[in-house]
Structures are given as C-alpha cells and as structure tokens.
Amino acid sequence: MHLLTQPVGVSHFLVVGAVLFISGIVCMAVKRNALGILMGVELVLNGANINFVAFSSEFLSGGSPYSLGLDGQFISLFVIVLAAAEAAVALAITLNFYNNHATVDVDRADELKG
Amino acid sequence: MNVDAINWHTFFFLLFALFACGFAIATVVAANIVRMAMCLIISLGATSGLFFLAGADFVGSMQLLIYVGGTLVLLIFGVMLTAQGPFVSLKTGGGDWIVAVMLSGCLAAILIPAAFTVADWRNAPATKVHSEHAAQAGGAKVYLTSTAEEHADEHAVPDWTVSTTPGDTNGDGIPDAPPKTSTPIGLGLLGARVDRLQPGPAGLKAGMSGYLLPFELVSVHLLVVLVGAAYLARTKRRARPKM
Numbered sequence: 221m222h223l224l225t226q227p228v229g230v231s232h233f234l235v236v237g238a239v240l241f242i243s244g245i246v247c248m249a250v251k252r253n254a255l256g257i258l259m260g261v262e263l264v265l266n267g268a269n270i271n272f273v274a275f276s277s278e279f280l281s282g283g284s285p286y287s288l289g290l291d292g293q294f295i296s297l298f299v300i301v302l303a304a305a306e307a308a309v310a311l312a313i314t315l316n317f318y319n320n321h322a323t324v325d326v327d328r329a330d331e332l333k334g
Numbered sequence: 335m336n337v338d339a340i341n342w343h344t345f346f347f348l349l350f351a352l353f354a355c356g357f358a359i360a361t362v363v364a365a366n367i368v369r370m371a372m373c374l375i376i377s378l379g380a381t382s383g384l385f386f387l388a389g390a391d392f393v394g395s396m397q398l399l400i401y402v403g404g405t406l407v408l409l410i411f412g413v414m415l416t417a418q419g420p421f422v423s424l425k426t427g428g429g430d431w432i433v434a435v436m437l438s439g440c441l442a443a444i445l446i447p448a449a450f451t452v453a454d455w456r457n458a459p460a461t462k463v464h465s466e467h468a469a470q471a472g473g474a475k476v477y478l479t480s481t482a483e484e485h486a487d488e489h490a491v492p493d494w495t496v497s498t499t500p501g502d503t504n505g506d507g508i509p510d511a512p513p514k515t516s517t518p519i520g521l522g523l524l525g526a527r528v529d530r531l532q533p534g535p536a537g538l539k540a541g542m543s544g545y546l547l548p549f550e551l552v553s554v555h556l557l558v559v560l561v562g563a564a565y566l567a568r569t570k571r572r573a574r575p576k577m
Contacts, residue, residue, distance in 0.1 A: 223344070223348070224339075224340050224341060224344055224345055224348070225339045225340060225341050225344070226341065226344060227341055227343065227344060228343065228344050228347045229455060230455040231449045231450050231452075231455045232347065232351070233384065233388065234445075234448075234449035234455065235351075235446055235449050236351045236354055236355060236384065238441075238442065238445035238446055238449060239354075239355040239358060239359075239442075240354065240355070240358050240377070240381070241441070241445070242438045242441045242442055242445070243355075243358040243359055243361065243362050243438075244358075245437065245438065245441065246362050246434045246435075246437065246438045247361060247362045249430070249433070249434045249437065250362070250426045250430050250431060250434045251424075251426065252424040252425075252426060253367050253424045254416075255367055255371075255409060255412050255413055255416065256367060256370060256424075258409060258412075259361060259370055259371065259374050259409065260362075262374065262378070262401075262405065262406075262409075263358055263361065263374070263377070266377075266378060266381050266401075269381070269385075269393075269397070270381060270384060270385075273384075273385050273388050273390045273393055274388055276388075276390065277388040277389045277390065278389070279388065279389035280388055280389070289529060290515065290518055290519065290522060290527075290529045293390050293392065293393050293515060293519060294519065294522060294523070294545050294548075296390075296393050297392075297393060297396060297519070298548060298552055300393075300396055300397060300400050300401060301400070301552050301556060302552070302555075303401070303405060304400055304401075304404055304405050304408075304556070305555060305556050305559040305560070306559075307405045307408055307409060308408060308559055308560055308563040309559050309562060309563045309566070311408055311409070311411075311412045311563070311567070312562070312563035312564070312565075312566035312567035313566060314412060314416065315412065315415060315416065315566075315567045316566050316567060318415070318416045319569075319570070323418070324416045324418070324424075325424055
C-alpha cells in the first residue's frame with residue numbers, strides 16, 4: 221500500500237483530468253439526447269479545469285519554475301464562467317428545438333443536412 | 335500497515351479522484367437523463383474537492399457555487415422542461431458504443447502515458463502534513479514536515495521533523511500551507527498582480543499581465559448571452575389576425 225504513503229504530484233491530477241475528458245468525449249459521441257450532449261461538454265470543460273488548476277499549483281509541483289502560478293486559476297475561472305454562458309444559450313436552443321419538434325433527439329435535427 | 339505513514343493529502347486525493355472519475359463514467363453509461371444529471375452533480379462536486387486539495391480554494395468554491403449551484407440547476411430545469419413521454423426512449427445503438435469505446439481507448443492510451451512521461455510533472459514535491467490537534471494541544475502551531483527523499487525508501491518509516499515556525503519553507507521554496515488565493519485573484523481581475531511583484535519579461539510592461547480586459551469581456555459576454563438565451567427561449571406569441 222505504498223500508494224497511500226507517497227505524495228501526489230501533477231501527474232495524478234492530469235490522469236483525473238484525462239478521465240473526465242474522455243468521459244465527456246464519449247458522452248458527446250453516444251448520447252442522442254441534446255441535454256446529454258451538454259453534460260458531455262461540461263465534463264470536457266471540467267477536465268480542462270483540473271489540468272489548469274494542477275499546473276497552477278505550486279503546492280503540487282514543488283516550486284518548479286514551470287508552474288503556471290495564479291494564471292492557471294484565472295483561466296479556470298474564465299472557463300467556468302464561459303461554461304455557464306454556454307449552458308444557458310445551448311439550453312435555450314434546446315428548448316426552442318423542443319417547442320418546434322416536440323423532442324430533444326439530436327438525430328431529428330437534420331434539416332440542414334446536405 | 336502503519337496508520338501514521340498514511341499521507342492524508344494523498345488519501346483524500348484518491349477519494350475525490352475516485353468519486354470524480356467513477357461518477358463521470360456513470361454519467362456516460364447511464365441511460366436515464368435524470369440519473370445522468372445526478373451523477374454529473376456528484377462528479378463536479380468531487381472535482382471541486384480536488385481543487386481545494388490543489389490549493390486553489392477560490393476556484394474550488396466558485397466551482398461549487400457556479401457549476402454545481404447554477405449550471406447544473408439550469409440543466410435540470412432543461413431536463414424537466416423537455417420531458418419525453420413515458421415510452422419514448424433515446425437509446426444508443428450498439429455500433430455507436432463500439433466506436434465510442436475504441437475512441438476512448440485510443441484517447442486514454444495517448445493521454446494517460448503522456449501525464450507520466452514528463453519528468454517535471456512526475457516528481458512529487460515534498461509533502462507537508464499539518465497536525466491540527468497537536469496545535470490545539472500545544473498552543474503553538476506545529477507542522478510535521480517530511481521530504482520526498484525520505485519517501486524514496488518505502489520500507490522506512492518517514493522521519494518526521496517538527497518545526498514550530500509556520501512560515502518556514504524548508505529551504506526549497508515550497509510553502510507549508512497553500513497560500514490564500516482570493517485576494518490575489520480579486521486584485522488580478524482588476525489588473526494588479528500582487529503575486530508577481532518582481533519584474534517580468536522585458537517585453538511585458540507592468541500592468542499588462544493583469545486580467546482586467548478579459549474580466550470585462552467575460553462580463554459583457556455573459557450579459558449578451560443571457561439576453562440572447564432569454565430571447566431564444568421565450569414563448570412564441572402566434573401572430574393572430576384581429577377579428
């Protein structure tokens with residue numbers, strides 16, 4: 221059980237971010253519900269946020285000169301705000317689509333196909 | 335195993351990481367949209383716990399407030415407003431799942447080894463373990479410190495050295511406690527970087543590294559997006575001829 225006695229570094233956080241990113245990509249790929257696709261986008265943005273926070277943390281990287289410092293936390297704050305805006309406008313589009321088609325199945329949204 | 339040898343920072347990291355990853359995967363495999371939303375709430379809450387563990391207390395609390403408290407409530411309202419009939423199912427076909435699992439396997443094979451190949455990220459720093467009850471008992475705050483070199487020999491019990499000065503950095507520039515970040519972030523959003531008081535690169539003048547312009551852009555963007563969302567989602571009034 222030497223996993224519990226060793227300190228965590230940036231790599232461990234990157235693995236968690238990678239798992240969230242892959243989950244979000246798969247969620248965007250397989251879901252037919254438009255809100256499920258939105259949830260996949262949220263997962264991808266959170267994976268990116270974990271990476272930014274891990275790179276910004278001097279506590280994790282041990283005073284490395286390549287640490288982002290506080291800039292990574294600023295970027296993750298902007299990502300959170302932009303994700304909120306994206307969720308609001310995508311939800312409005314989904315509601316509009318539901319009003320017109322009485323479904324949220326994205327396979328039905330094929331009126332623009334060539 | 336020896337209970338004293340457990341690094342509690344690592345323990346809570348593993349706990350939160352397990353919750354975040356497990357419920358993210360549960361979000362993908364769940365077929366019910368309400369269950370997906372619940373799994374996503376738990377996953378993002380555990381992610382904010384990871385932010386606290388990384389020393390980003392302000393970002394962690396903003397994650398809880400904005401994401402879990404705002405964005406996911408918005409998503410759940412969307413789930414409730416677009417409720418499907420009881421016999422409508424939006425199942426995914428088997429072929430899509432096979433392609434998606436292959437895609438996720440390829441992405442994992444790229445990303446997870448990449449996280450461990452860079453030596454600067456792999457090397458874990460010296461750990462600081464805080465002993466709160468010892469501080470309460472002794473009156474003075476006692477910090478138990480240990481360095482990474484002592485962890486290299488995994489069979490030896492780490493040699494904890496007690497220091498009573500809260501500000502010492504153990505000579506390697508690593509702070510004992512993560513610094514409080516809300517004041518530097520608030521000032522940085524107004525353009526004053528108090529965390530970078532030393533002069534930066536030559537091409538970058540003082541004050542150019544602040545985040546005042548992105549902050550204003552994001553606020554105007556949020557206003558425009560919310561007005562646009564309200565415009566898009568309004569109920570259509572049918573143009574009905576009078577009489």
